[in-house]
Amino acid sequence: MLMQTLPDARMPGRTLSPKWSIATEGLSALQRQMLLDRMKAVSFDPKQVLFDQGEPSDTLLLVTEGRVRLFQTMENGEEFTFGICLPGTILGLAATVTGQPRILSAEALEAATASIMTRPNFLRCLSEIPPFHWNITRLLAILSIESIERSGPMVLDRASVRLGTILKSLARPEHGDATEPSLSVVGLSQQELAKMIGVSRSWVAIALSEFERLGLISKSRGKIVIRNASRLDGFIADERNH
Known part of the structure; x- marks a missing residue:
């Protein structure tokens, strides 16, 4: 059964923010x-895979649970990650409106x-609910x-910045005794990280x-732990300013 109240979740890093709340604003x-x-x-x-590029845009998707990665595959087979979508994000809106692939x-x-x-x-x-039409x-x-706003920084960012932001986007809190809880990324291979960032697996390892x-960070088999998110934020900011 579809949940009628969707979370307005926020996460650090380059994520795509929820938009369902905007689409339904002011509706009875x-x-x-x-x-x-x-x-x-x-x-x-x-x-x-929820959908592939090039497919007909015959459906609109609203993420209700879990996280979804949006990416594009280049002609040479390389992938470029555009963002990590959270619950509350609408996928395929522009393509569904225009009817384009x-x-x-x-x-x-x-x-x-x-x-x-x-x-x-x-x-x-859109036709039957005028406020919904305006919201869209x-x-x-x-x-x-x-x-x-996002396209410039994404193109100009160094690979090290993309790695840091991707790690923060994928990380989940670890509950412990520390004042600032650690964040961890579990079950992601170096090859998968490489595809998201657009680099080689060997570069990711180094x-x-x-x-x-x-x-x-600290890393072990199948797990990467961000010990101090604020320190990683500082590293990302410094790398962008160089």
Whole structure:
């Protein structure tokens, strides 16, 4: 059953912020229920692809649980990660509005669920719920501005900065006795990290060792621990300023 209240989660690092709250802002309970009635809940396993670039944009997806990676595959086979999506994020909005093929792919980083609305139902909701239509227009403008703001830094960032921000985006809190809880990334291979950053696996291995030497992380088999998130933030800021 689709949850009617979605979390407005926030995470450090380069993540894509939730947008469902904007799409439903000002809607009555009846109008919200009209949207929910036209959506279907679907589950995805870790690493499962939600959709591929080039596919028809015939559905709109709302992430309800788990995290999803948006990426693009280049002609040479290399992947470029655009961001990590959190619960509350709408996927495929612009492509669904225009009816153009998807330009990005999406995969579940962990077990995830999404609510899916077909394009005909989406267009019907735009027609039947004027406040929803206005909210979607405003949301498309917000996404356009964010895309422009994000594209420059993403292209200019050093690989070390991309590694640091990706690690923070993927990390989950570890509960312990420390005043500032550690963050950990579990079950991610160096090859998978390399694909997200757009570098070789050997570069990732060397960079992680350097991060460990600097005291930014500690690593063991299948696990990377960020001991001090503030210190990693400082490293990322310094690297960007060089």
